[in-house]
Amino acid sequence: MHNKNDNVRSEIIRRSGVNPVKCMRCGKCTATCPAFDTMEYHPHQFVYMVESGDIEPLMNSNSLYQCLTCFACVDRCPRGVEPAKLVEAVRLEVIRKQGANHMKPDSIPAMVEEDLPQQAIVSALRKYHK
Amino acid sequence: MKVAYFPGCTLKTKAKELDRYARKCAEILDVSLEEVEDWQCCGGVFTTSRDEVATKLSSVRALSAAKKNNNVLVTVCSACHNVIKQTNYAMQNDAEFAQRVNNYLGKGEEYDGTTEILHYLELLRDKVGYDNVAKKVINSLAGKKVAAYYGCLLLRPNSVMHTDDPENPTIMEDLIRALGAEPVIYSERNECCGGYITLENPEFSALRSHKVTESAYNSGADLIVTACPLCKYNLEKNGSPIPVVYFTELMAEAFGVKEDANA
Numbered sequence: 493m494h495n496k497n498d499n500v501r502s503e504i505i506r507r508s509g510v511n512p513v514k515c516m517r518c519g520k521c522t523a524t525c526p527a528f529d530t531m532e533y534h535p536h537q538f539v540y541m542v543e544s545g546d547i548e549p550l551m552n553s554n555s556l557y558q559c560l561t562c563f564a565c566v567d568r569c570p571r572g573v574e575p576a577k578l579v580e581a582v583r584l585e586v587i588r589k590q591g592a593n594h595m596k597p598d599s600i601p602a603m604v605e606e607d608l609p610q611q612a613i614v615s616a617l618r619k620y621h622k
Numbered sequence: 623m624k625v626a627y628f629p630g631c632t633l634k635t636k637a638k639e640l641d642r643y644a645r646k647c648a649e650i651l652d653v654s655l656e657e658v659e660d661w662q663c664c665g666g667v668f669t670t671s672r673d674e675v676a677t678k679l680s681s682v683r684a685l686s687a688a689k690k691n692n693n694v695l696v697t698v699c700s701a702c703h704n705v706i707k708q709t710n711y712a713m714q715n716d717a718e719f720a721q722r723v724n725n726y727l728g729k730g731e732e733y734d735g736t737t738e739i740l741h742y743l744e745l746l747r748d749k750v751g752y753d754n755v756a757k758k759v760i761n762s763l764a765g766k767k768v769a770a771y772y773g774c775l776l777l778r779p780n781s782v783m784h785t786d787d788p789e790n791p792t793i794m795e796d797l798i799r800a801l802g803a804e805p806v807i808y809s810e811r812n813e814c815c816g817g818y819i820t821l822e823n824p825e826f827s828a829l830r831s832h833k834v835t836e837s838a839y840n841s842g843a844d845l846i847v848t849a850c851p852l853c854k855y856n857l858e859k860n861g862s863p864i865p866v867v868y869f870t871e872l873m874a875e876a877f878g879v880k881e882d883a884n885a
Contacts, residue, residue, distance in 0.1 A: 562814035563778035615666030
């Protein structure tokens with residue numbers, strides 16, 4: 493169990509290119525996150541939970557699908573930690589598994605309304621579907 | 623001046639005004655936008671993981687195609703620009719990633735990362751010059767108070783985008799001034815509209831969009847301009863008290879080529 497977790501942790505760190513040890517726990521990423529209120533785990537929690545290898549709760553949380561990819565946390569972190577990249581790396585750990593897509597093309601038509609730009613659909617599928 | 627041009631999926635469908643007036647205004651400014659042949663959708667958002675290769679190939683193909691047009695690729699949609707620019711940065715700075723991408727391209731067609739990718743606003747500021755933009759104004763927008771809405775993708779991540787100061791940008795305000803109008807500075811101009819979350823959680827994007835439009839309205843703006851079709855959709859759908867138009871429409875109005883005068 494411990495080994496499996498270590499592998500997931502190092503894979504997430506490798507894939508994201510993020511070094512969570514640089515974090516000094518100031519919380520600025522979470523304070524600036526526009527999706528803060530909809531998240532169970534906030535950006536700063538992603539950083540320290542990945543650092544400590546406590547990744548399972550993140551993988552099971554809907555927080556993975558609340559990130560807007562606005563890069564506010566990336567730009568405003570005083571230590572250059574780039575939390576959004578960790579959120580994405582954990583999400584990929586989940587949705588790359590067979591049958592684990594968060595959004596499927598079949599579910600799109602019901603969400604589409606007349607003026608919705610194509611950009612919204614391709615962006616959501618790129619983030620939620622593998 | 624001849625440059626390659628990547629319109630993107632939404633500019634061919636829901637955001638035709640962004641595309642049409644970008645082309646018309648470019649003609650007036652003696653810039654020839656050469657549409658990339660057989661371009662493919664950029665995917666809308668950049669996937670930050672280093673091992674995501676296939677999702678970035680369409681951007682690399684577009685970058686590579688710019689070789690035919692002075693190695694400059696121009697985009698006008700904020701999202702396309704963000705994805706293609708971040709992909710170019712990865713090609714320049716991550717040798718392992720670049721190798722994996724080039725394995726997909728034909729022999730002799732490897733891409734070396736040398737294309738300059740410019741947003742249309744950067745083209746105006748850095749290549750054409752706002753002085754020259756101002757000279758083409760025949761219908762001054764004097765008296766109009768315009769709020770530039772940057773959102774996220776034009777500016778961030780700044781370490782890659784380098785569009786402008788990410789917290790105090792002026793690239794759109796300077797254009798607004800060149801067109802004769804008065805820019806309005808407001809606190810939410812570089813915060814997110816909610817983006818693609820509008821599909822799954824429209825209430826949340828409504829909350830975000832209200833913050834933006836209220837902030838612009840309360841700062842005295844009569845109009846919001848943006849470069850992003852999804853921002854425009856979110857702001858309008860969620861009841862902006864003032865009109866939201868593309869910056870290219872505002873420019874077309876000032877240049878006297880806007881078909882419908884009610885910008």
